[in-house]
Amino acid sequence: MTNVLVTGGAGFIGSHLVDELVDEGYDVTVVDNLTEQVHDGEPEYLNEEAEYVWGDVRDRELMTELLEDADVLNHQASAVGVGQSMYEIEEYVEVNTLATARLLDIIVNEEIELEKVVVASSMSIYGEGTYRCSEEDELRHPSLREEEQMKQGQWEHICPECGAELEPVATTESKPRESTSVYAISKKDQEELTLSVCRAYDIPAVALRYFNIFGSRQSLDNPYTGVCAIFSSRIKNDNPPLIFEDGEQTRDFIHVSDVARANRLAMESDASDVAVNIGTGSPVSINEIAETLIELYGKEDELSPEIANDFRQGDIRHCFADPSLAADELGFEAEVGFEQGMRELVEWGRKRDAEDRFEEAHAELEAKGLVGED
Structure with a gap:
């Protein structure tokens, strides 16, 4: 039976992946440090x-021991x-970049034989999505919108050639990457390190560029997690979802069960030395997310989304996936x-x-100079 080592396998995505693999007959080993920001115990x-x-995935001795027993590494941590x-x-560079480098160093220097490596990447490495004039x-x-434009509440991108408003279109894997945060840079590091080293040592490897994942088991107490969980926490505590810009910015929201299946298909496919988008191809606005959650929680008469009249440094306007390469390489389509x-x-x-810790997190961003007002 194939043994799959899943790093971060007690987390939001990792736990759904573990369920998917167990259901399909795999022997699964999980390593997770149960970080306090996400978990309150097991x-x-x-x-x-x-x-x-x-x-911890940064523990070289532990990871060497676990990798020696693994046939496949699925790196979600x-x-x-x-x-x-x-x-x-x-912290982000150490947990993401350095830990991935250490895993690869172990694989190479301890001569670990693996059938496949799958690594979690992110749509954040693109920066802004693709647009058409x-x-x-x-x-x-x-590139990112200028701060002066944002202060004036001019949210959409303008064509530098003709001055027309740009239309967002699906982003393919060939788009030039412009990582605009430390998180994005560290995810790019994880992807590029994995593909580069595995290519050199003839280990089949796939990087999955996740778009915006939502679903059960997402931490509702972590104010730095996805917008669906942040809004859910606000609504459950009878507070309105606070929305940056005008709320018409769009993202590609994909359910966590689809992401788990994409990981399994990446393991089982012949795909190698490739990075693929994992998304739906359908953009959804932040306003629509807030309104849908308020309605589903049955609080339409009590709450409505609140435009915060500010913006976050480094935020992009639109980005949604072209999922066709995942269909071709993995046989994956969101269901x-x-x-x-x-x-x-x-x-x-x-x-x-x-x-609801949103206001605490927002105050931290303000204190660090990462929030501006229009």
Whole structure:
């Protein structure tokens, strides 16, 4: 039986992946350090069929021992949070970049024989998504918006050639990458280190560029996690979702069960030395997320989204996936629709206590000079 070592396998994505692999007959070993920002002790959803080792991926001795018994490495462990990464720089680089480098160093120098390596990458490495100028019918790859533009509340990108407003289009894997946060840089490091080293040593490897993942088991107490969980925590505590810019910025929201399946397909496919988008291809606005969650929690008469009249440094405007390469390379297509996935998240969220720490996190960003007002 194939033994899969899943780093970060007690977390949001990792635990769903463990369930997927166990259901498909794999022998699964998990290593996770149960970081306090995400976990309050051992989660109740852990799969009894998997083996759990509570330790840190930066522990060379531990990881050497675990890798020697593995056939496949699925590397999910990561420090997550764009804003927080901009002032906890050393922590993010150590947990993401250095830990991945150490795993690869062990594989190479201890001559670990692996059938496959799958690493979690991120859409954040693109920076802004892809746009089209309708006037000139050409693609554009803009950099971050200037602060002066943001202060004036001019949220959309403007074509530098003709001055027309740019139209967001699907982002392919060939888009030039412009990582705009420490988190994004560290995820790019994880992807490039893995593909480069595995290519040199003839180890099949796939990097999965996750778009915005949502679903059950997402930490509702962690104010640095995804927007669906942050809004859920606000709503459960009878507070309105606070929205940056005008709320019409869009992202590609993919359900965690689809992401788990994409990981399994990446392991089982012949794909190698490739990075692929894992998304739906369908953009959803932040306003739509807030309104949908308020409705599903049954609080339409009490709450409505609140525009915060500010913006975060480094935020992008639009980015959604072109998922065609994942279909070609992995045979993967997202199956869970937006409404279905949101209902699953809310059904799970109703049963959980949630501490709303958004204002605390927002104050930290303000103190670090990472929030501006229009």
